[in-house]
Amino acid sequence: MSVQRLELRGIRKRFDGLEVLADISLTVRPGEFVSILGPSGCGKSTIFKLLTGALQADGGELLFDGTPLDHGRRPFAFMPQRDALMPWRRILDNATLGLEVQGLSRSQARQKVSPLFAEFGLAGFERHYPVQLSGGMRQRAALLRTVVQQRDMLLLDEPFSALDALTRAGMQRWLQAMWERHRWTALLITHDVREAVFLSDRIYVLTERPARVLDEITVALPHPRTDLASPQAAAIEARLLQTLLNPQPEKGK
Amino acid sequence: MSANRRHAGVFAPVLSKIAPALLSVGALVVAWELYARFSGISAIMLPAPSRVIGQAIQHRQALFDNTVPTIRATLFGFGCSLTAAFVFSVLIDFSRSLRRALFPVFIISQTLPLVAIAPLVVLWFGFGLAPKIMLVALVTFFPMLVALVQGYAATDEDIQSLLASMGASRARIFLLARLPSSLPYFFAGLRISITYAVVGAIFAEYAGAAKGLGIYILNAKNNFRPDLVLAAVLVSATLTLVLFGTTVLIQRLAMPWERLGEGRRS
Numbered sequence: 001m002s003v004q005r006l007e008l009r010g011i012r013k014r015f016d017g018l019e020v021l022a023d024i025s026l027t028v029r030p031g032e033f034v035s036i037l038g039p040s041g042c043g044k045s046t047i048f049k050l051l052t053g054a055l056q057a058d059g060g061e062l063l064f065d066g067t068p069l070d071h072g073r074r075p076f077a078f079m080p081q082r083d084a085l086m087p088w089r090r091i092l093d094n095a096t097l098g099l100e101v102q103g104l105s106r107s108q109a110r111q112k113v114s115p116l117f118a119e120f121g122l123a124g125f126e127r128h129y130p131v132q133l134s135g136g137m138r139q140r141a142a143l144l145r146t147v148v149q150q151r152d153m154l155l156l157d158e159p160f161s162a163l164d165a166l167t168r169a170g171m172q173r174w175l176q177a178m179w180e181r182h183r184w185t186a187l188l189i190t191h192d193v194r195e196a197v198f199l200s201d202r203i204y205v206l207t208e209r210p211a212r213v214l215d216e217i218t219v220a221l222p223h224p225r226t227d228l229a230s231p232q233a234a235a236i237e238a239r240l241l242q243t244l245l246n247p248q249p250e251k252g253k
Numbered sequence: 254m255s256a257n258r259r260h261a262g263v264f265a266p267v268l269s270k271i272a273p274a275l276l277s278v279g280a281l282v283v284a285w286e287l288y289a290r291f292s293g294i295s296a297i298m299l300p301a302p303s304r305v306i307g308q309a310i311q312h313r314q315a316l317f318d319n320t321v322p323t324i325r326a327t328l329f330g331f332g333c334s335l336t337a338a339f340v341f342s343v344l345i346d347f348s349r350s351l352r353r354a355l356f357p358v359f360i361i362s363q364t365l366p367l368v369a370i371a372p373l374v375v376l377w378f379g380f381g382l383a384p385k386i387m388l389v390a391l392v393t394f395f396p397m398l399v400a401l402v403q404g405y406a407a408t409d410e411d412i413q414s415l416l417a418s419m420g421a422s423r424a425r426i427f428l429l430a431r432l433p434s435s436l437p438y439f440f441a442g443l444r445i446s447i448t449y450a451v452v453g454a455i456f457a458e459y460a461g462a463a464k465g466l467g468i469y470i471l472n473a474k475n476n477f478r479p480d481l482v483l484a485a486v487l488v489s490a491t492l493t494l495v496l497f498g499t500t501v502l503i504q505r506l507a508m509p510w511e512r513l514g515e516g517r518r519s
Contacts, residue, residue, distance in 0.1 A: 052414075052418040053417075053418075054414055054417060054418070074420050078415060078419075080411045080414065080415055081411070082411055084409065084411035084415045086412060086429075088436070097416075101416065101419040101421045101425065101429075102420070129509070129510035130510075131510055
């Protein structure tokens with residue numbers, strides 16, 4: 001097996017006596033799209049906070065490219081649950097935010113980002129403010145802001161959970177197509193089973209809090225994926241739902 | 254299309270918004286005029302609006318001469334107050350202990366009755382501009398400080414953690430997120446404070462000044478000229494409205510996205 005891009009070994013985290021992450025181990029290979037699927041409030045977002053350095057783990061190891069995670073390197077581009085676009089910045093200037101923080105001048109950053117607007121379905125909206133855009137467009141702008149940072153790995157925290165069902169389905173297809181083209185290494189947090197199956201190479205299923213890994217499923221569906229209703233996809237979905245809704249009593253407890 | 258819509262978007266709503274206000278103010282003035290004319294009340298008790306306006310026009314030079322120092326005191330005082338409020342709001346935002354040390358002092362400053370303080374400040378600092386600036390600052394500093402501090406605190410948590418994940422420093426997060434987030438609060442504070450500022454300046458002059466609307470009002474009152482008192486009030490009300498309108502205009506220019514969002518929020 002090639003070297004893992006990201007590896008979590010036995011990560012534990014508690015807040016004031018409340019155990020949130022009991023034992024999380026997972027891996028992500030370069031170019032792989034991995035999902036973390038779990039019930040609401042199980043501590044999925046805490047994993048991202050540990051990765052971005054907003055929180056420190058109480059135990060376990062975080063390895064990136066085989067070496068302990070160094071937050072000075074900042075290998076992750078993070079996309080939060082809600083789009084977190086700045087209402088006072090135009091879409092173009094929202095997209096350049098990460099590059100500006102990295103130290104690029106505004107004009108350099110704009111030059112880098114502008115050519116990508118068409119691919120993200122945002123051409124012609126560069127000068128618009130976020131409030132003028134639909135929910136789906138805002139999420140695409142947020143993903144654009146994430147991708148242009150050119151980090152080694154994307155962290156997507158339930159990026160479509162705030163969208164209506166139809167827009168969400170459209171966005172999932174769009175993200176799928178984008179991923180086919182760019183093959184980003186990505187870790188997605190979701191509680192949407194269908195979304196996980198549709199987008200992922202592998203899925204980690206977490207238990208309720210305190211979270212541990214309940215199951216790991218490889219989604220061996222061919223790319224490009226357009227058919228959500230194939231029998232294989234349906235079978236994986238059924239297995240995931242079964243695991244989530246009827247968790248087996250944990251071993252050794 | 255856009256030119257048309259822009260015109261309709263700016264002027265039509267403004268007109269339809271101020272029309273009721275014009276009507277109600279107009280009705281009040283007409284009622285006042287009728288009462289003053291036909292009730293037989295003496296003009297020394299209650300002068301009719303027509304007389305107030307007539308006297309205002311007749312004494313326009315004196316009113317103008319006394320308005321300029323009031324405007325100067327208002328703007329200087331408010332400028333100082335704004336600057337101080339901004340500096341302290343930043344300090345407080347970066348240091349919790351500084352916040353604990355300073356906030357009680359500011360709150361106590363708000364408990365001082367202006368009636369007692371104004372004559373003392375004039376006694377200590379004379380009839381010049383300095384005591385007026387200080388009194389205007391005293392009444393406007395705290396509302397502005399609170400508005401700014403509250404505005405910083407209202408910053409979207411997601412935006413801040415996003416910036417942190419990008420590697421932005423505390424100061425960078427302040428500039429990129431907390432400062433712009435405070436704009437709506439800042440302008441709300443500005444609208445309130447600018448009206449306090451005019452009242453504060455006039456009060457300071459009332460307590461002692463060589464020139465100004467405050468001292469003009471005092472003299473007119475002592476000469477039993479309520480018409481001139483009201484003429485000065487008319488001028489100060491106009492001044493306040495102009496300053497208020499200016500802040501609204503600045504807000505529109507500074508926050509263009511606010512107006513774009515109107516009617517889209519469901």
